[in-house]
Amino acid sequence: MNNPNDIGSSEYSKKILLIGLDNGGKTSILKCLKGIKGLSAFNSLNPTRGLEIERFEALESKYAIWDLGGQEAYHDEYINDIENLLRGTKKIIYVFDVQDAKRYDLAINYLKKMMKAIKDLNDIDFSIFLHKYDPDLEFNQELNESIIEGLIEKIKGVIPPNLIYSLHKTSIYATFEKSTIP
Numbered sequence: 446m447n448n449p450n451d452i453g454s455s456e457y458s459k460k461i462l463l464i465g466l467d468n469g470g471k472t473s474i475l476k477c478l479k480g481i482k483g484l485s486a487f488n489s490l491n492p493t494r495g496l497e498i499e500r501f502e503a504l505e506s507k508y509a510i511w512d513l514g515g516q517e518a519y520h521d522e523y524i525n526d527i528e529n530l531l532r533g534t535k536k537i538i539y540v541f542d543v544q545d546a547k548r549y550d551l552a553i554n555y556l557k558k559m560m561k562a563i564k565d566l567n568d569i570d571f572s573i574f575l576h577k578y579d580p581d582l583e584f585n586q587e588l589n590e591s592i593i594e595g596l597i598e599k600i601k602g603v604i605p606p607n608l609i610y611s612l613h614k615t616s617i618y619a620t621f622e623k624s625t626i627p
């Protein structure tokens with residue numbers, strides 16, 4: 446028996462969809478959830494080709510992470526297959542790369558398309574990650590707090606007003622600490 450909706454079963458696993466543009470950091474986030482910490486594991490990542498499903502156990506729970514490779518060529522495939530993607534899903538995480546300001550509008554459009562296809566989130570938890578918000582993020586002309594605030598405003602313009610969701614600043618480097626050697 447492997448019914449993802451059967452919470453009482455020992456086979457129960459929490460299905461999470463990871464959505465967002467290519468190079469946004471979805472597979473890296475997946476590796477973090479899996480407990481992988483070695484930075485070399487993140488440098489050698491290849492773009493995810495279409496849908497890849499990863500199952501693992503962490504913190505005494507079973508997870509099935511559906512990692513939707515973000516290249517544009519796959520977007521319509523996901524939209525057409527949305528019912529299958531949503532079946533049994535407990536959580537959706539939409540990932541924005543905050544460092545890729547040139548593609549904010551593209552990422553917003555993809556979110557818009559997805560929201561339209563999903564229609565009803567029912568009991569699905571919805572989170573948005575403002576990812577690559579590294580602790581040592583350097584701001585410049587192309588990227589500063591007000592540009593990120595602009596992105597947040599655009600996100601709010603796409604999400605239906607009555608939908609409950611959470612917004613997080615995330616980074617795979619967030620737990621990395623450095624101290625100056627005297």
Ligand SMILES: Nc1nc2c(ncn2[C@@H]2O[C@H](COP(=O)(O)OP(=O)(O)OP(=O)(O)O)[C@@H](O)[C@H]2O)c(=O)[nH]1
Pocket residue numbers: 465466467468469470471472473474487488490491492493494513514515516576577578579615616617618
């Ligand atoms: N600076 C920074 N880079 C990150 C972070 N997370 C991931 N990256 C880098 O971003 C690049 C892309 O990461 P992936 O996890 O492959 O991105 P993806 O969203 O899975 O991309 P697709 O599979 O093409 O959809 C890699 O070089 C990662 O090392 C982060 O928090 N900060």
Ligand SMILES: [Mg+2]
Pocket residue numbers: 471472473491492493512514515
């Ligand atoms: Mg990937």
